[in-house]
Amino acid sequence: MANRNKPLSAEAYRWKQAGAALSRHVDWRNWPQSKQVEYMFSFGSPHALYEALGVDSALAQLYAACVANCTGPEQGSVMGALRALAAKRTGLLHRPELALNVAALASRYARRVREVADWKPRSNNVFRQLASLVRHLFDRYGNAPDWLIESWTRPTLAEDGVSLPDLTLHLGQGHSLRSFPRLPVPISKRLEHGMREAPAGCTFREALRYAQLAARNALDWWGVVMESRLGRAALVDDAFWLSVVDFFVAAPMVDPCHFGPVCDWIHQKRSVGIGPEPAQPGFTLRGRGMASVLAQAEQWHRGQARGHRQSGGAGPADSSWPGLPVNDFRAGPVRIEQLTTSAQLQDEGNAQRNCVATYLQSCRLGRCGIFSLTVDGTRGLTIEVTANRTVVQVRGKYNRWMTPQEHAWLIQWLSQARLVLSKHVGIDWQE
Template sequence: MSNRLKPLPHAAWQAQQARIVLSAAKRLDWRRWPLPRQVDYLFSLYGPLPVINAHLGENSALAPFYRRCIHEQKDAQRDQCAGLLRGLAAKRTELLWRPELAPALAAVARLLPRRCRELASWQPRSRNPFRQLESLVRHLFDQYGDVPAWVISSWTAGRLHDGLNVAELTVHLGRGEALRTFTGLPVGFSRKTEHHLRLAPAGYTFLQALRYAQLAARDQLAWLGPVLDSRLGRQLSRDDEFWLRVVDFFAATPMADPWQLGPVCDWIHQKRAVGIDGEPAQPGFSLKGRSMSSVLTQTAQWHRQLAQAPHRVPEASLTLETTWGALPVPDFAGGSKCPVRITQLRTYGHLIDEGRALRHCVASYLESCRRGRSAIFSLTLGGTRAVTLEVQANRTVVQARGLFNRRPNDEEGAWIQRWATDNRLLVPKHLLG
């Protein structure tokens, strides 16, 4: 009798409530309602997320909007979201209910008090929800119509926090302010660089647009592909100007192979941050007084050392069987006459074997894999290793290298693109040529 009166733990109570509302959710078909009524229904819900998810049903399009616009939001933010969604519902826009656009619409609602035009005067001119979102953002926050295309496209690509706050940057630029005066920039730049940054192509990330502008200001746009393919296309550092001088070093050398830039940058990073052959790190290392021939020779020598020392481990606790958590990207199998496999490498020994087979330095990505920043995949054709792929945690394929760091051929590129499309991975345009 005493057990019947014992209060339920909170988790058990949530599960019980979820079961109670589940049967009611099955009988409720909110999709048949007019859009304004659907919005009112969404904002009438109240409770913990497990209960709301059970009430709305599995994989409901409303659940992400509840989580972004209502759950744990202050009253003012909730009212702004309600006003925005009701305004959009009245216009019968395709923006509702697209789960992938919920974060962007929540950001639009948060910035509504700083709009330059009223929502009531906006009319969708396309049935494509992504184009509608771009049109809405320009209407509300772009007073002069000159916010760069890559900034606007970041809203539809889900990159509102792409090295900087894109939503705040949109409002800043929409008021006619200079881009270089934005307080959230991770690096400073000149007026000339800002001019080219505004001209960067749509679809670029902030880092890609910045590299485009930096190279355009140096009259070195021909080097954009190799730069984006190197570590300069994956991260910004405090000594960013030093890495741009490495590009200058290559650009000033006649007949220098542009695609050697990536391996050389890896060698320089190892020398400056870690050390090579037992030497301590040299943070002040530079290319001043060095020839391209000597740099390429030392880079190749370092790659050979990595490939020829499979039993050398960088720390005592590390073994060839050391493993790490996998990135949630499925492996791939295809082809008939020549079977194709794309497999995630998950042990240090596998990284070593991949580097030995293809003569590159993939073993140096050990820490990135262990920390979950990157995952390494191996593409094989007919059982033979052909291409090594690096996929970052944001599901972007940032590197594709074959034997001696060569680029993928057309056949390999087609299989990589198919695998990426099946798993919704982003493949930058420069990566596969």
């Protein structure tokens, strides 16, 4: 009886009040957004909120992204941002996939140049609403590149060590891109102009490559470059790899499909070594001819396949992995199946005359997945899918590009498996 009359602690009292509110309003999702935000901040602890709402609810995920790790002063700014958004009755607060994006906006809300109240959404699409709101809040002069504003709608808000939200605020205040303090490579005035002119939908790396190629009058090579190691790997030793681009651009009548395989051969030569030769970090193409380079690259690719055949397809003890969570595809005689053992990778490389077996470690670590497209059991394409569910490489035998018919099959698979096809993947429309 004594415990029954014991006064409740402040935290226990808040828990009781929250539980009582939940019992009175079974479905808080029917409340106005402003009331939902108030309710979210009424809990005494994150644990109490997750207990009441469920960790998978939209409001709980919004709280986890925006509030859970904030200090007291930061929470005040975040609360102001969320209240302002709630007053506009947008769908942004109800989309868990945008919770981290809304959090990035709310955490920088104090640095806004305009008020949310003055913003008028012109679309019901929440991704367009977010891009419009970012420009309204942070782009004082309205000249931030479209690709940078649109980057706020993607799952990843940092690329190559660059915080895209911070870069947006930097440019939005009228500062130059080249003066941003955390760029992975130096940016000249000419490159900055090219990056500002890069098409909407670009990533930071794509915009940089676009500017670098524009400065060389070589924009026709943009797709080929982005499909190669220069588009997939981090920005390291940029000056050298741009010299490889210059080498190809200057060569007459060279098929662009050779660029990616040559880059793989150069990477092997510089960082690993070929055969008994040690790695040659200082290797360059200076003084070499295109025919010689293509021959050596082809010889290395063939040697890779021959070495795998001689080893009998034997891999290391840990020769299999779970693979990416991507569904295979079947449509009549067409199959697209993920390769999840070292033997399968080696067989694919032997049949397709490519170096896909060198992706063994990346596949094991979950950085990418390799898929094989077959028709009536005959291999047609080797496909690379990154961990963020983007198809970045599609090549046939001897590194040819896919045909329009193969492209049609691939599109069916993308739709079913919910994948994205990189705009830089090559298609041979003349087939």
